[in-house]
Amino acid sequence: xxFPIDIHADDCGECRICPxxxxxxxxEIDTERNVAVLDQEKCMICGICAPACPIDAIDTYYxxxxxxxxxxxxxxxxxxxxxxIYCRGSAPSDEELVEMVGxxxxxxxxxxxxGRMPLDTYMDAVNMGIERIFVIAxxxxxxxxxxxAETNTTKMLTAQMMLEDIxxxxxxVTLLRNTLVAEVDRDACIGCGNCFALCPFDAVTMESPGxxxxxxxxCRGCGICVPYCTGMAIELKKSEYEPLSKKVEAEVERxxxxxxxxxxxxxxxxxxxxIYEEHLPEDIGFIELPCSGRIDPLHVLEAFKxxxxxxxxxxxxxxxxxxxxxxxxxxxxxxSLKALLEEAGIDPERLQLTExxxxxxxxxxxxxxxxxxxxxxxxxxxxxxxxxx
Amino acid sequence: MIVTEEKPLEEIMSFxxxxxxILIAGCDGCDQPPRGLxxxxxxxxxxxxASKLKGEEVETTYTTVIKQCDDKIAHxxxxxxxxxxxxxxxxxxxxxxxxxxxxxEDAPVFPGQNxxxxxxxxxxxxxxxxxxxxxxxxxxxxxxxxxxxxxxxxSLLNGPCGGSQDGKCEVDKELDCAWQLxxxxxxxxxxxxxxxxxxxxxxxxxSTHGGTxxxxxxxxxxxxxxxx
Amino acid sequence: MKAESNLEKLLEKGEFVVTGExxxxxxADPEVIRKKIDLLKGSVDAANITDNQTAxxxxxxxxxxxxxxxxxxxPIMQMTCRDRNRLAIQSDILGAASLGIKNLLCLxxxxxxxGNHPGSKNVFDLDSIQLIxxxxxxxxxxxxxCGDDMDVEPRIFIGAAANPFGDPFEFRVARLAKKIAAGVDxxxxxxxxxxxxxxxxxxxxxxxGLDKKVHILGGVIPFKSLGAAKYIKFRVPGMSVPDEIxxxxxxxxxxxxxxxxxxxxxxxxxxxxxxxxxxxxxAIEWEEKVPEIAEGAGLLPRPGVA
Numbered sequence: 001x002x003f004p005i006d007i008h009a010d011d012c013g014e015c016r017i018c019p020x021x022x023x024x025x026x027x028e029i030d031t032e033r034n035v036a037v038l039d040q041e042k043c044m045i046c047g048i049c050a051p052a053c054p055i056d057a058i059d060t061y062y063x064x065x066x067x068x069x070x071x072x073x074x075x076x077x078x079x080x081x082x083x084x085i086y087c088r089g090s091a092p093s094d095e096e097l098v099e100m101v102g103x104x105x106x107x108x109x110x111x112x113x114x115g116r117m118p119l120d121t122y123m124d125a126v127n128m129g130i131e132r133i134f135v136i137a138x139x140x141x142x143x144x145x146x147x148x149a150e151t152n153t154t155k156m157l158t159a160q161m162m163l164e165d166i167x168x169x170x171x172x173v174t175l176l177r178n179t180l181v182a183e184v185d186r187d188a189c190i191g192c193g194n195c196f197a198l199c200p201f202d203a204v205t206m207e208s209p210g211x212x213x214x215x216x217x218x219c220r221g222c223g224i225c226v227p228y229c230t231g232m233a234i235e236l237k238k239s240e241y242e243p244l245s246k247k248v249e250a251e252v253e254r255x256x257x258x259x260x261x262x263x264x265x266x267x268x269x270x271x272x273x274x275i276y277e278e279h280l281p282e283d284i285g286f287i288e289l290p291c292s293g294r295i296d297p298l299h300v301l302e303a304f305k306x307x308x309x310x311x312x313x314x315x316x317x318x319x320x321x322x323x324x325x326x327x328x329x330x331x332x333x334x335x336s337l338k339a340l341l342e343e344a345g346i347d348p349e350r351l352q353l354t355e356x357x358x359x360x361x362x363x364x365x366x367x368x369x370x371x372x373x374x375x376x377x378x379x380x381x382x383x384x385x386x387x388x389x
Numbered sequence: 390m391i392v393t394e395e396k397p398l399e400e401i402m403s404f405x406x407x408x409x410x411i412l413i414a415g416c417d418g419c420d421q422p423p424r425g426l427x428x429x430x431x432x433x434x435x436x437x438x439a440s441k442l443k444g445e446e447v448e449t450t451y452t453t454v455i456k457q458c459d460d461k462i463a464h465x466x467x468x469x470x471x472x473x474x475x476x477x478x479x480x481x482x483x484x485x486x487x488x489x490x491x492x493x494e495d496a497p498v499f500p501g502q503n504x505x506x507x508x509x510x511x512x513x514x515x516x517x518x519x520x521x522x523x524x525x526x527x528x529x530x531x532x533x534x535x536x537x538x539x540x541x542x543x544s545l546l547n548g549p550c551g552g553s554q555d556g557k558c559e560v561d562k563e564l565d566c567a568w569q570l571x572x573x574x575x576x577x578x579x580x581x582x583x584x585x586x587x588x589x590x591x592x593x594x595x596s597t598h599g600g601t602x603x604x605x606x607x608x609x610x611x612x613x614x615x616x617x
Numbered sequence: 618m619k620a621e622s623n624l625e626k627l628l629e630k631g632e633f634v635v636t637g638e639x640x641x642x643x644x645a646d647p648e649v650i651r652k653k654i655d656l657l658k659g660s661v662d663a664a665n666i667t668d669n670q671t672a673x674x675x676x677x678x679x680x681x682x683x684x685x686x687x688x689x690x691x692p693i694m695q696m697t698c699r700d701r702n703r704l705a706i707q708s709d710i711l712g713a714a715s716l717g718i719k720n721l722l723c724l725x726x727x728x729x730x731x732g733n734h735p736g737s738k739n740v741f742d743l744d745s746i747q748l749i750x751x752x753x754x755x756x757x758x759x760x761x762x763c764g765d766d767m768d769v770e771p772r773i774f775i776g777a778a779a780n781p782f783g784d785p786f787e788f789r790v791a792r793l794a795k796k797i798a799a800g801v802d803x804x805x806x807x808x809x810x811x812x813x814x815x816x817x818x819x820x821x822x823x824x825x826g827l828d829k830k831v832h833i834l835g836g837v838i839p840f841k842s843l844g845a846a847k848y849i850k851f852r853v854p855g856m857s858v859p860d861e862i863x864x865x866x867x868x869x870x871x872x873x874x875x876x877x878x879x880x881x882x883x884x885x886x887x888x889x890x891x892x893x894x895x896x897x898x899x900a901i902e903w904e905e906k907v908p909e910i911a912e913g914a915g916l917l918p919r920p921g922v923a
Contacts, residue, residue, distance in 0.1 A: 190455075192423035197512040230425035231417065231453075298427065301434040343398035344435045345442040542728050543699070543739070547746040548792050550725045551780030551807060552854040559854035560728045572785045584788060587795055590703070590747045590762060 004045050004061035004361055009035045011057035021052035023147035044322075045269075045358050046145040051118035061361055062272040063111070068121050072128060075107040082106035083125050086136035087114045088265050089144050089221070089290065090178045093238050100176055101134045112269050112358075114138075115148030115155075122159045122173060132172060139179045142220065144266070144322045180237040180290065181219035182226065184212050188233035195225035195234060200324035222323035223294030227333065239290050241298070248299050251285025252306040259375055260285040260303045261368065263314040264292040264330075266322045267356045268364035284368060292316065293326025297337050304346055310375035313353040314367060320357055327355070349378060390419035390510070391482040392517045393502040401432075401478060402439055404499040408447070408476035411436060413501070414467060414489065415453030416481035421510060421517055424480035424502070426453040432480065432501060450474070457485030464492040471496065506539075525595025525602065531583060533574035540567035546588040548572075619756065619802060620774035622719035623691045624663045627920065628803065628832045633888060634895030635916050636693060636805065636834060637661035637907050639685070641676035650681050654688045656904040660911040662919055663691040665722060665805070665897070669700060672732025679709060682718045693776060694718050697726025702742040703751065703762050710752060714771030722776040722805065723748040746799045749777055753800030775800060779833075780807040781818035782857040790821035797830050804831055805897040808838035808849070810879075811857040812886050819892050828892030835887035838899045839906055840876035843867055877906055877913070884914035 007018070007027070012035040019027040019036060026042035027049060029035070036057075050058040072083070082103050086092075088110045098104055107130075111117065114137045122133060135156060143149040156175045163172050182203075184195075191210020203218035204225070214225075214234070223236040232241060252258050265288050285308075289295060292315030303311050313334055321327040331353060338348035352371055356364040405411055413436070415429035429451035440447035454466045457479060467477075467489065474496050479486045482504040489498040506519040522539040528546075529536055538544045542560040549568035552559025556569045575581050595602075618625060627634050637657040642649040657664050666685065668678040682692035694713055701709065710721065725745040729737045743751065751762050752775050759770040777796045781789050793804065809815045815835070822828055840846040843866045850858035862879060869875030880898070887893050896916075900906045911917050 188426075190417035190423065190425050190453075192425070193510075193512075194423065197510075227427075230415075230423035230427050232426050232430075298431060298434065301431065301438070305434055305438050340398070340431075340435060344439040346438065543725055543741045543744070545725060545741070545744040547744050547795055548788060549783060549785070550745075551778065551783045552728075553783050553785070554854050555784060560730055566784070568788075569785055572788055585791055585795065587746060587750065587799055590743055590751065593742065 001059065001061055001361065003038075003040050003043075004358060005038060005043055005047065005049070006059045007036050007038050007049075008057045008059065009033065009037075011055060012036050013055055013057070015054060017052050017054065018049040018058065021049050021151070023048060023145060023151075040359075043359075044145060046113050046148060047116040048113070048145070048148065048151055051116070051120070062269045062358065063116055063118070064272075065118055065120060065124075067272070068109075069124055069128075071109070072107065072125060072130075076128065076130075078105075080105045080107050081129060081131040082134070083109065083130045083132070084134045084136065085109045085111065085114065085117060086134075086178070087138050087148070088112055088288075090136065090138040090142070090180055091238065092136065092178045093243075096178075097136075100136065100178070106134075111272065112266070113143075113145045113148040115143070115145060115151035117152070117155070119155055119159055123162075126163065126168065126172065132174070134174050134176055136176045136178050139177055141217070142179045144220070179216070180221040180239075181216045182214050182221065182223065182234050182236045183216075184214055185231075185233040185235070186211050188231045189229075190231040190233070192230050194228040194230065198224055198228055198325075198329075200224065200326075220323055222291040222326050223289070224291070224323070224326055224329050226294055227296040227298070236290065236294060239294055241296065244287060244296070244299055245302060247287055248285075248303050249306050251287065252303055252308050255283055255285045257283070257310075257375065258285075258308045259283070259310045259312070259372065260287065260308050261312045261314060261371070262287050262289055262292075262295050262299070263356075263364075264289055264316055264326070266291070267314045267316045267358075269358045270364060284372070291321070291323045291326035292330035293321075293323060293328075295330050295333055297333060297340075300337055300351065301340075304341065304350070308350075309380070310350045310352070310371065310378070312367070312371040313351075314356050314364065315353060316357050317355045320359070347378065350375070390421040390507070391484075392421050392505040392508045392519075393424065393482050394505060395424075395428075395432075395480075395502050396500065398435055398439060401499070401501055402436070405436065405447070405476055405478070410448045410450070410473045410475050412467070412470060412474045412477045412496075413449060413451040414457065414477055414479050414481070414485075415451070416457040416479070416485050417453050418456035418458060418481065418485070420481060420502075421508070426451070428480055429453055432478065436478075454481075454485075457481035457488055460488050460492050463488050467493060522596070524591075524593070526592060528588070531586075531588065532571050533578060533580070533583075535567060535571045535574060537567045537571065540565075540570075546591060548584060620719040620772040622663070622774045624693065624720050624803070625774045627662055628894055632662075632895075632920055633916070634663075634832075634834065635661045635911055635919065636895065636897045637664040637904070638667065638897070638899040638901065639664050639681070639904065640667045640670055640901060641678065641681040643673065643675050645676060647676075647684050650676070650684050651688060653904045654685055654690050657907055658688070658690050659919065660908040660917065661690075661898070662895075663693050663720060665693045665695055665899075668695040668697050668724070668726070669732070670695075670727075672699065672727045672729045672734065674732075674734060679713050679716070679718065682713065683716050686717050691720065692718055693720040693722050695722045695724055696748070697724045698741050698743045698745060698748055699726030699729060699739050702740050706743065706748065706751065707755065707761060710755060710771050710773065711767075714773060719772060720774045720776060721752060722778065723752065723801070724778055745777060746795055749775055749796055749799040749801050757800075774802050776803045776805060777801045778807065779804045780855050781809075781815050782807055782811065783855040786814075786818075789818055790825065790827070793822060793831075794825060794827055797827055801831055803834060803894075805834045806836045807855060808836045808899060809883055809887065810849075810862050811859050812883070813859075814857055816890065819890055823892045832894040833892055834895040834897045835883075835890070835893050836897045836899060837880050837883050837887070837910070838901070839880035839903065839910060840866055840872070841903055842872050842876070846876075877909055880906075880910045881913035884910060884916070888914070 014034045050060045140149040196204040315327040315330040318327045334353040342348045354367040356367045413429040415425045433449035433451040477498045478501040480501045486500045507521045508519045553566040558564040639653045666678040666681045682694045685692040846866045
């Protein structure tokens, strides 16, 4: 498989469902051959088309139904009978999750887009003995895959109806919504206007006497504004400064050699990627970001201060950035950070930025390998922690 | 706002040599780019890292001041966090550095930045550029709202010199000729005849050339003795 | 008569005048100046002495002017606003006049970043128009800029530069009018290569009757080489060199000769132009070519002043 989505021309029955399902107009019917054809340039790997196909003529590298079933099976051995499926882009914090579903023990399944889940997976789960399924989707107008949340809504209604028809309680499948957006601490805002100028979604307005106001309806949760906020007044839900800072510290502490990766959640679908487990062993600290634009220079500096030997920022290629300008800002920030590190006496090569995308199978795993190799070649760093004595 | 640029870390480290507890003070005032809490924290981290790599044990703290140029605000914000501090780095303009030096008696205050000019932010262009020279005698009424003192490389008052070409200044091809801008704006306003008037020799005594400038502090708009 | 300089007298007589230019050395050696004077003498009616030209520190224009007087050639002392405030400017004018210098060219001055002291502080207390005004007030009203009176005024024939090739073009005539209103007596223009644009400017000048109020001397700078021509075309701000001229220099078998030939043709064209009362030949570090150009354009011998 070269591209993560493949339409089998031999099997395609020209039903014309998948072109209608695709949010990106990436599928067209070739009228001569009477088959559906995928335009790889336009395809965003949301995978919504695959479960839409009535004859399973679309293969996807990610979201393999058997793999998802396998995941479920492995988790159910612990006795949990509640499944929580949620979109990574809108995942609430662990505490919030417990509060939202009302039980402590559950099987979490974080995936890149809820809209992608095949109806069969819900049915399979129920058949396997799952009592309740909670699906946490983004608000429909907030979906980074445009129509994922909407597709999911339809699918949920169908699942609920089908399950009720065959006698399951009506609350077997529950749809919840969560949206992660930036919020301003009005007391800490100094009105510098950075967020106002940099927001790719025009979500910010400035109020007298110079206080930023972020419209939750417009904010897409990229977090580009956060590291530019001089007053440290903007927090992005689930990617707040403090928890990430603690995580950086913990990951540096945990790993050996001390390598930390800050990865954009859209640059890899690692939990759905079979080669991931072989290639991302436990020895790399991983911090997931909502977008590489959220990369905070303070977190990078803290990683080095805590003794990291290398830091990798994984961003999507700029033209594929799901949040308009996040990748561009990540590149810019990496450049200025390298200069700062050098001034402080740290080899700037110890900070690297690489691009990865789920469009290219294995690109994320390769990036990690490459990074590990590079850091190995640089040798042991002069540790900030120890000094030179 | 007042446009500043950070000094190289090496230069800042050279001021701090031998100091053990350093306070980094950001300024939430009119610094551009902003130098608030985040920048103070960043510099604190960098100083600590650089010191440790040199084998020196240095402790840093950081905070930010609503505006360092107000002695009362600066004093009330910083004096409670000065315990044990033996050096302060100000991330303000040159005014902030001096005010902190006045109000913090026990520790030397060092500039973390170079103060450049008073300018505007051009967000689209990604630049900040000089707009006002604080000459103390505003002539923008005669120059279509574009200041030749701040924006003409020679501060000419009677039109462009011979080096103006294609709208650019002879000093730098990237730089707009202020007088071309004035000319174009006056033309658009239908007031080009304004350029024919000879602007008399300027009185620079209101600029830096009249000694340290000071003026009574007004508490209310227009509530102050008028200058002669 | 305002200053009774040779230049003024010849212009008043209606002669087509020729001025040259002489750059003082970056040293204290007066012989360099004497040599240049020797090359110019007999071919020009007066010669400019540059004032820290292109912002490079050189022997001062007043001292060089005095040396020139001693050699029997009339100096036109250049003065820029870059290096002096109004105190220094007025004291230098009084000093120059007391030593017999009668022509002064009032200039804004090249920006210091072009020269060999780019880190220096500039002055620009006045601009060139205000400098003209200041000299005129000193000469005609016997007053300092501050309003104080003086006993003996400096008798100065006031010159200024004009660049018809700078932008905005439509302001260039207006700027000349401002200089005239400020009190200028003669104008030397930037080097002319683009005859067409120069003519267009002169048309504007004559249309407003400005040619009746001031003597305009067209600037001529001979090219020494193709490289020099290209440098002036592409690197010197406020210059216009048509492509044909560059082509001529490119094709010429003897570039130096072609450069002189172009200069001669330019002088001839300027001689025919309404409102142009002379030429200012700037053969920088190539002073020996001035007699050849003057001769070639039929400007020799120079008339004397009775």
